[in-house]
Amino acid sequence: MHQTPWMTSDILSRLNANAGMLLVRSLWEYCPEHMFIVRVEGPTDFVVEAMNPTRQAMLGNDTIAIGKRIEQLLPPHMGHGVIANLKRCVECRSPIRYEEEGGYIDRNGICQQGHWQTLLVPITNQEGYVTHLFGVSRDMSLLSNQPGGAYPNSKEFERRVHERTAELIAANEHLTHLATHDPLTDIYNRRYLLELAELELRRAFRYEQPLCLMMLDVDHFKEINDVEGHLAGDEALRRVAHTILATVRECDLVGRYGGDEFIILMPETTAAGASEIAERLQRTLSQTTPLTISIGIASLEPADRFVVDLIHRADALLLQAKRNGRNRIECAA
Known part of the structure; x- marks a missing residue:
């Protein structure tokens, strides 16, 4: 079995030992949207920690992106906007959505333009601090190239993103409960x-x-x-x-x-x-x-x-x- 960056990510590797791993793995591996996790290292300092295979296919060799800061991966005009939204998600400590026009460097080194719609979800530690951000993105400019009915409109995309994100959040909450509670009495372990x-x-x-x-x-x-x-x-x-x-x-x-x-x-x-x-x-x-x-x-x-x-x-x-x-x-x- 080939290894993907999520298996080297600390936050995702911790899920590997739990029963809900199959659901999370399936969503991560097969979701057609771009999914990623960034680590929060400072107010405007965000490091890419993991990308799902869809995201890797867009950017190319995952080792180029994993471990790099946002400003190292995106053109300045787009990077500043992404960082501003990441910062906003950390500060409000709740999921946010945003859209942006911009480009990225694909696996062939060619700058590709797109219209992105992104959902960000904060992930907190036991003390309540936001340590990571989970993101799901879709290039809306590609909708016209999809087979009829695949993504009929942005509302359908939002619905699918919300469904998958809700499943991930529920799985994460369940895994956290298993890790912190005694299985017999259901109080803290x-x-x-x-x-x-x-x-x-x-x-x-x-x-x-x-x-x-x-x-x-x-x-x-x-x-x-x-x-x-x-x-x-x-x-x-x-x-x-x-x-x-x-x-x-x-x-x-x-x-x-x-x-x-x-x-x-x-x-x-x-x-x-x-x-x-x-x-x-x-x-x-x-x-x-x-x-x-x-x-x-x-x-x-x-x-x-x-x-x-x-x-x-x-x-x-x-x-x-x-x-x-x-x-x-x-x-x-």
């Missing part, structure tokens, strides 16, 4: 939870705000697995996760740390406030299920540098709650 928690830790120090971390696990969980079976154990974990989400605030971060252990990070929360949330959680769980949980709560201290510092203290307090009879809350003053 350990890796993503710790990434978000580190950001909250830095924010708490920057603005001198309180922060608490709660670690909990299911009492007698091994007995549930041994006596009732692992399906019952899985259902117990799902019910605990659902109860946590229904009890905590929207700003709290909830994730599965491992096994039957869960972590709740509570920004702008004191030890007293965290204890109230823990008591409400225990009470709600006991009213809706036969399950009980033990909880350890650690507060942010001046000497803390990483989230793992709070996790170690909360884990020790959780162990203390277990030793003291389970179904208890232990909180560092």
Whole structure:
């Protein structure tokens, strides 16, 4: 199988390990429109990171374009307009459409003129910053050369672009969810939870705000697995996760740390406030299920540098709650 530039692109290679890859690959490989991804390196600094085969056929050898800045690939009058639209998409953080007249250097080194209609879609990272732009373009001047009915008008083109873009966005959202959530409980997985928690830790120090971390696990969980079976154990974990989400605030971060252990990070929360949330959680769980949980709560201290510092203290307090009879809350003053 021949390799295309999208397989060398970082943003697209990350999709390679996920189940939705087939849809994305098909759209990328066979879409008749020109599709491309540019990397945002500065307010007016955009680097071509990937092009689909249709785009490659237009420009020629992909190694000439991949890794180059927009102004290196287009004539100045056209390059300035493209950069202005890329910048506008980054600033508004939402899809935009635009049309332009201009030319490009084809694979034979000949300048070709065209009337382009382009849709740009911003791609953000976990912190919400726009890191890449996904684009779909069509040379409207070629419509007269297409077989009858292929593209009857620009509205049909826009419809097809919107359909394919919507599919790509939906696939990307699904892949992002798979990469950041625990498949059993559908709350944050350990890796993503710790990434978000580190950001909250830095924010708490920057603005001198309180922060608490709660670690909990299911009492007698091994007995549930041994006596009732692992399906019952899985259902117990799902019910605990659902109860946590229904009890905590929207700003709290909830994730599965491992096994039957869960972590709740509570920004702008004191030890007293965290204890109230823990008591409400225990009470709600006991009213809706036969399950009980033990909880350890650690507060942010001046000497803390990483989230793992709070996790170690909360884990020790959780162990203390277990030793003291389970179904208890232990909180560092």
